[in-house]
Amino acid sequence: MNVADSDKLAAGLAKLGWQETAKPEDADLAVVNTCVVRQKAEDRAASYLGRLRRMKEERNGENGLQIAVMGCMVGPRTDDLRARFPYVDVWARPQSFDLILRHLVPDSDLGGEFWPDTFPKPKGPTAFVPIIHGCNKFCTYCIVPYRRGRERSRTIDDIAREVASHCANGVREVTLLGQTVEAYGKDLDDKPDLADLFAAIHDTPGLRRIRFLTSYPRDMTERIIRAVADLPKVCEHFNIPVQAADNDILARMRRGYTIEEYLEWVHRIRDIVPAAAISTDVIVGFCGETEAQFQRTLDLLQELRFDKVHVAAYSPRPGTIAWRHLEDDVPQEEKMRRLHAIEAVQERIATEINDALLGTTQEVLIEGVSRSRTKKQVGADREPPVLSGRTRTNKLVHWPRPPGQTDARLGEMIHVRITRTSPWALRGLPAGRHSVQADAAVPA
Numbered sequence: 001m002n003v004a005d006s007d008k009l010a011a012g013l014a015k016l017g018w019q020e021t022a023k024p025e026d027a028d029l030a031v032v033n034t035c036v037v038r039q040k041a042e043d044r045a046a047s048y049l050g051r052l053r054r055m056k057e058e059r060n061g062e063n064g065l066q067i068a069v070m071g072c073m074v075g076p077r078t079d080d081l082r083a084r085f086p087y088v089d090v091w092a093r094p095q096s097f098d099l100i101l102r103h104l105v106p107d108s109d110l111g112g113e114f115w116p117d118t119f120p121k122p123k124g125p126t127a128f129v130p131i132i133h134g135c136n137k138f139c140t141y142c143i144v145p146y147r148r149g150r151e152r153s154r155t156i157d158d159i160a161r162e163v164a165s166h167c168a169n170g171v172r173e174v175t176l177l178g179q180t181v182e183a184y185g186k187d188l189d190d191k192p193d194l195a196d197l198f199a200a201i202h203d204t205p206g207l208r209r210i211r212f213l214t215s216y217p218r219d220m221t222e223r224i225i226r227a228v229a230d231l232p233k234v235c236e237h238f239n240i241p242v243q244a245a246d247n248d249i250l251a252r253m254r255r256g257y258t259i260e261e262y263l264e265w266v267h268r269i270r271d272i273v274p275a276a277a278i279s280t281d282v283i284v285g286f287c288g289e290t291e292a293q294f295q296r297t298l299d300l301l302q303e304l305r306f307d308k309v310h311v312a313a314y315s316p317r318p319g320t321i322a323w324r325h326l327e328d329d330v331p332q333e334e335k336m337r338r339l340h341a342i343e344a345v346q347e348r349i350a351t352e353i354n355d356a357l358l359g360t361t362q363e364v365l366i367e368g369v370s371r372s373r374t375k376k377q378v379g380a381d382r383e384p385p386v387l388s389g390r391t392r393t394n395k396l397v398h399w400p401r402p403p404g405q406t407d408a409r410l411g412e413m414i415h416v417r418i419t420r421t422s423p424w425a426l427r428g429l430p431a432g433r434h435s436v437q438a439d440a441a442v443p444a
Ligand code: SF4
Pocket: 135, 136, 137, 138, 139, 142, 143, 144, 145, 179, 180, 216
C-alpha cells in the first residue's frame, strides 16, 4: 500500500514539474513514507530521518533539503512528532498528498481533474493498484484503522482507468490492494464486489494477470472464490491472515472469526480452486498467549500446509486497544523462540510443497533481471544474469538468461521447467516463450 501511495505522490509531483533523483543527496525534497505496523518498521523510519537530518545540516541556503514525512507514522495530532523531529518540514497522513504538494507549490490547483487524471508511472511489468483504503475492523493489536481511517472504495471506473493506463505503459500484471480487499464495494452506492471488479478489468488490453491482497476471512464470499476459479486472468493465490489458531486469542485480538470458521473458508477455497496457493500471516506472543495456545498455531500450520507464512512477534502499538487494555506478558526471548519454531515448521512444509514442483513446467511472467552470487563465488566473478518472475501461484522463479540474449523481454510469459527447488524459490530452465493469455501450470 505504501509503495502504491509513494508512486501516486511521485505522479502528482511529476505533474507539477518535479523529477525523481537517483540519490537523496541530489534531491531538493525527500519524502519518507512510513509504516508503524511493527516497532521495527517505526525504528527504521526514525533512523532514516536521522540520516536525512545530517544531510540537511550539511546543506545550507537555497539548496536546502526539504523533508516530508507521510504514512502511518503520522496521526491526527503531530505535536509529539514535531517536537521529536523538528527538522521535518511537512507531516502528512496516509493519502494526504495535497498537503505535500501545497507545501512545495502553494498556489497549485489540485482540484478538478488533477488527481483523477494522475496515474503512477509503472516501473516494470507489474503494478499495485489500491482499490479500497482504510479498515473498519479494529483488531486490538493494529494501528491501521487509526491511521488509514475507515474503508473507502474507489469506483470501478476510476480503477479501470488506472489499470488501462498502466497496461498502455507496459504493465501486464496488477495486484489489487486493500487492507481487507474483499470488503471492496460495500461502501459504494451500487455495492459492487471484488468479483464485479475482476470482471470489469479482465479484458483490459495488454493485461495478463490479476492478483489481489489481503483477504480478511469474514469478508470472503463464495462468489469471489468462484470468480477466481472462473476468470482465467485472476491468479489462484490467496493471502488470508489467520494470526492465531486458538479461539481465546482470536477473541482477544478481536479478529471477528473462530478458527472453525477460518478452516471452513480455507476448505471452501481448496474445493472450488484446487490449484490455489494459500499464504497466511501469524502473530506469536500476543498478550496472554500460553504455550498450549501457541502449539495450536503450530498444529494448524501442519494441518493446512500453507505455501507461505509471514510470521511476526507481537509488539504493542501505542494507541491500540491491546496497548491500552492488555498486558504484553510474553517475554521477548519466548516470542522469538515461538517465531523461530513457526519458521522451522514452515520451512519444512514449504520445502515439501516446492519439491513437488521439481520437473514440472510453470508459466512465469518475466519480471526482472538480476545477478546472483553463491557463497562460493564471493570475491570471484559474478554469475551470468538471471531472469526472475513468479508463477500464477506467486512462487518466485529464477532461470539463466540465454547466452547472447540482451533483451530481457520483461512482461512476456515464459514456460520454465523447474530443475531445483528451495523453500523460498524455484530455479529452472526456459522451456519456451508463449503468448497464451493465461493458463495453469502444465506437466513436464
Ligand atoms: S483487518 Fe485487523 S489487522 Fe487487518 S488492517 Fe484491519 S484492523 Fe489491522
